Amino acid sequence: MNQTNYQLFDFLNFEPSLDNGDRLWRACAPSDIEEQNGDIYITIPFQLQHNSNEITPDNSVPRKDYKLRIRAYGDKTIRVSVAFDGSAIPEESEMLQYADTLKVIPLSFTKNETEWIITDHAGNKRAVVDFSQPKTEWWSDLQPAPQETIDLRFYPDGKKEVKLSAYDMFSPARHDAFALAMVERNGTPDRATCSFSAKPDECYMGTGERFAKLDLSGKTMQLRNQDGQGVNNRRAYKTIPFYISSEMYGLFLHTSSFAKYSLADHSTRSAQVMVEEAMLDMFVIGGDSPEQILYGYRQITGFPSLPPLWSYGVWMSRMTYFSADEVNEICDRMRKENYPCDVIHLDTGWFETDWLCEWKFNEERFANPEKFIQDLKKNGYRVSLWQLPYIAYNAEQYQEAAKNNYISKSEKKIQGASNFSVQDYAGTIDFTYDKATEWYKGLLKKLLDMGVVCIKTDFGEDIHLDAEYHSMNPDKLHNLYPLFYQKAAYEITKDVTGDGIIWARAGWAGSQRYPLHWGGDSACSWDGMAGSLKGGLHLGLSGFGFWSHDVPGFHGVPNFMNSILPDDIYVRWTQFGVFTSHIRYHGSHKREPWYYPNISHIVKDWWHLRYKLIPYIMEQSEKATQTGYPVLRALWVHHFDDKTCNHIDDQYYFGDDILVAPVMNSENKRDIYLPKGKWIGFFDGKVYEGNQWLKNVEVPLEEMPVFVKYGAEIPVYPENVNCTDEMDMAKVVRVKFDKSFKEII
Template identity: 50%
Template sequence: MKPRNNPLADLLDFDAPEASQDVLWSAGSPHAVSVLDGYVGIELDFFAQVLGPEGIMLDESVPLKKHILWVSAYGEEIIRLTINFNGSELPVANNNVMLDIDETVKRLPLSVDEDPTGWKVVDPLGRTRLEINTQPPTIKYWSGLIPAPPATLDATIYPDGLTSVALEAYDIFKPGQHESFPLAYVEREQRPHRATFAFHASANEKIAGTGERFAPMNLSGRTLILENADALGVNNRRCYKNVPFYVSSRPYGLLILTSAHTRLSLADISTRANQAMIEDGLVDLFVIGGRNIERILYNYRLLTGFPHEVPLWSYGVWMGRMTYFTAEETRQVAARLREEAFPSDVIHVDTGWFDKDWICDWGFSPRTFPNPHDYLKEMRSNGFRVTLWQLPSVSAQTHLYAPALENQYIASKNGMSGFSNFGDSGSAATIDFTNPRAVAWYQGLLEELLRMGVAAIKTDFGETIDLQADYAGMDAKRLHNLYSLLYQKAAFDITEKVTGKGLIWARAGWIGNQRYPVHWGGDSACTWDGMAGSLRGGLHLGLSGYAFWGHDIAGFHGLPDFMNSWPSDELYVRWTQFGVFSSHFRYHGTSPREPYEYPAVANLVRQWWNLRYALIPYLVEQGQQIVHTGLPMLQALIFHHEDDPMCWHIDDQYYFGNAFLVAPIMNDDGIRDVYLPAGKWIDFWTGEVLEGNRWLKKLRMSLEHIPVYVKFGTQVPVYPYRVQCSDEMDLTKAVKVAFDDQYRGLRSSVLGTVVTL
């Protein structure tokens, strides 16, 4: 639909044919405040507004409606605002699968102080956490040409008692011509249909997060559709992992607790407002303080869950393609990797382990993978773990379909829909993860594989479901975005039960999926912009609560030929270098990705793989830390330098853990600018000491190197021996490299005995 440059259309969809009889109800000034069990209830009048020639105008013929906005405090740095336009129930925190509230977070009882200007909501420490202004705006009357502005909700939240986050109260040109509403909802056929809210956006405010956004670092000035989709790459507005959460430079975070389709406009439709439209009658917001980015993300994880730790072997090299078709083919790949001294831990088998490619029945083909128990045992004895692809639907071509349909393990209505964009996958029905019996059935399929010796499951897809089907526990539109969380939880939990440590390889995401690592960046193109888009997505995902993330090295699909355009040697090396400094390091694509298939650069790639294994003690150390903090492994510069405006605009550099500053090369020329933030830095390769807070212009790097710097004074644990897989590592033998005045470069350090770079 063509944008109208009108918020009633562009945000609230009043231009849709089905919206012709919709009624907008906007909040007026509060007239009563009450306290119930430590919750503060703000009673609001809502006034009917109808479309007219001058915009949207008050319909005085319709009686007003009353709704209660509930305010609650979660600890000392989080305020929750909840209003249910279908009723006035108190918010309940423990019955929502998106939340996993830490036991340390206690709800603080709130009280109310009244003064001539309105009300103050106060916590037990005497701090004002929300302020309601009931005074009319100051005016100096001299003309009656334009009516006075209508009464509205004028409130400021202080999530941590200090940071102020105001609702956008008067975002109007004149009455009837609004750019946003502080709080409103739209009624269709006398039922709440969608809702909207708006916070004030300051002129220099920067925004990041919202999921795996393939966009520049500062999202201010964009309108985003938070509706999961198969993004079909990493260079468009679609998103595999939407998260209705953002972090602001002011600083604060906002979690919109919903699984409904949501439109989020960040100082775009109105440059004065960060506003959203939720396709639901419930608005449930957590305004999160903390006074710095990491603390805000920590508080977000306190609400939605911390990531689990990942096993040591997962930090090694994963080798795959779309796809290996036989056990013998994987044996040959594994043998050659060992013969040519490419250290590696995982062989991934994608769509080709079934009787028919893409037709997932969770069973090894007896023709191409005979004796799977023996096969998996053999691979494991050679230091390789095997991971398997599958998807959350049941094909009508499998023996599982009929019993699954009979037992309502799959959702079906008016036929079936296909899940895959590839191959002859036929029609398939969605597994209903809202049905506990379906979850148990699905976990049983995985459990058999895991007990057989499979190391982990690739939980592909999950971004879309059949919206025409009936599901046991939820309306399809509300389930859509939430589906991946239920799907990944089921796979992760059974993996943890069988193997002792949970791990999946997942593509989709929403609120809470960070609890179940690992996630990867989707189907990037084998191009420089595919690499750049992947990094952008990873940075925003790390600002959305996710800790562990990988990407397909060196891109997933070819261009212009999807299956047969291979990555260039230069791209293969540069993406490898990016992968070494990522939490997880996996090769995958539509064409071969084994390093010996790129003979001109294979020796160089081997050295980078050796560096990866040397850094595994550092990865383990960082991994153990970040699961208890707000940090991801791949960190945007604003985690450490949020007061530096430059860092809010850098999306091609990052911190790798707390020590390394990494600037991948993403062009054929080997030239790039690097921004060194404030502080003292050491060149990882040469040992040169540099002062930060400056640009290094037009650095020219040979194919062997990319710009990597280490914070002066840090000590990085490394493994001082070459290994072929993580099974050979004894982490008690790790040693620390001190990056100080005595460091003379990689070759002069213990790393020089392991890596020739």
């Protein structure tokens, strides 16, 4: 459908011809309120509208009443729910993992002539239904009065007002948003929408791994996972139905259905929600800072777990290694030439046939895989393995999977699931079926029992939508699929190895519980690097604690598999990777540093610095599992009262104390913003006053601008090591960054 620039068509998905059976029902002023077991139920009449883009009531049809439930969780979160199809509001789902400290708080209400006031047991105002009428002075009857609507205001933390957008319109018949509305299709409730008032300078962040500017205002996002095919477009591997506003509230849309957010886009006066199901279930989260709001979100959907120590070392990979001899040669050379490394990742080529995922080694090229893995472990290397959740027709497991309903069922042959593979995939592993999940875990267990430590849960953004699944409609499963998939791999890995870790690409609400996630198939280019960072910042503002990216980009430009990787991109991306929670080298061709001899010595120095920083990274990672903070943070998280930081997405905080400004150009120059405070150069000890721009700073290739809060103490490892197995944490020292600082150890 061509864009019309009318909300009814472009956002609510009506056909411009208005002939596909869709009818709009708008919320009117509430008619009743009651309390049941500490929840508040508000009866709201809905009025059918004429079948037109001119929004006018069809009064020939009786109104329909629906009950909206308001529930308080703790002192900072309000849950607002309404079901239009008579179904129950889900009290449990895979997305929800309430913290033990988060309790339901009973609500009560009082009435007066102009408003209903909803309060908690402590007397804090948590919501208000306002019946007061806008003031008018009669001038003309050229236009009628506006339709009856709902004016509902929430106070999730008892202080900050978050209100529905009651009057977002040009004229009574021309609307740009609806406070609350429902769409029927052929007489059956089909989808729902609501809108929150937006201020002219309000900014929005989050919604998953968005490869976009930090401020998402003026954008409409599809809440539908897709293979991003890069990091510079509107698609997203990890879509999260949660945004955070500069007005200090967050909105979590509890659904796995396809949905949209329009953040001051279809209307600059409203942040709009549309979900393709007959229910709205939303958590409105308040707080005095972004961290408090993110903490509130994690209290609902779960906190990240802590990855193991070895995972913070360097991971080496490419697409792909094809034999044990090739891997051993690379690993031996890294040790011989003093390149520290902890993980060797085998991508698509360890199977009998490249890309034909059968969860077993090619025994000709990997003659004794268990000995191969154990020998690598003795040399300080862990092994990570690639796989995906789709079964090919010619896979060894196909007959078993099809016979036992371990995969989705479809009458027609499906081609897909990968941009690179020539395999035909018969179906998607059906994680809605407990026996299929246990079967999949069994496939992984055989590998983990050999000594493998991590499974790369690649793909999962797409499933076969025209197939049948055991206990869920595919439209509901699509977005939720990566959560089921990653949970299964994480659980069996933790059961066998003791370490809870995966390496995942897709994501949905709750996926942060199963680290870690990486940024997908970025281009080996400056825009690929910049897009990766943008995605990581938004993901950190979506509840995730840990994140990585392919250093130095995944694919060549313009020749996908064969373009030469420039030396400066390799170095600059390495520097960026050192100051990320996890660092992995991966791509469509050679990534080992000795293939770039002009800069390999620079890379080696940065790898050694990475290992010196591991105590600090571990310290900050612990914090990420207990608070709302991610390891990699937008400046806005700490400086939310500085409007400049609302728009900076090429710098970031690395933990509490370190500010990083990657260079992302071949000119070796960049502007740097230092927020309020006193800063000291990480490498040179030079002291700076904050709240200023450093313009056109020249940065030699072997350097990167990194600053530390003046007076901070950073734990570092004082010796060079080959891998984390050689680290004795009793040797960690704390370096204070003040006037006594000379250089990092």
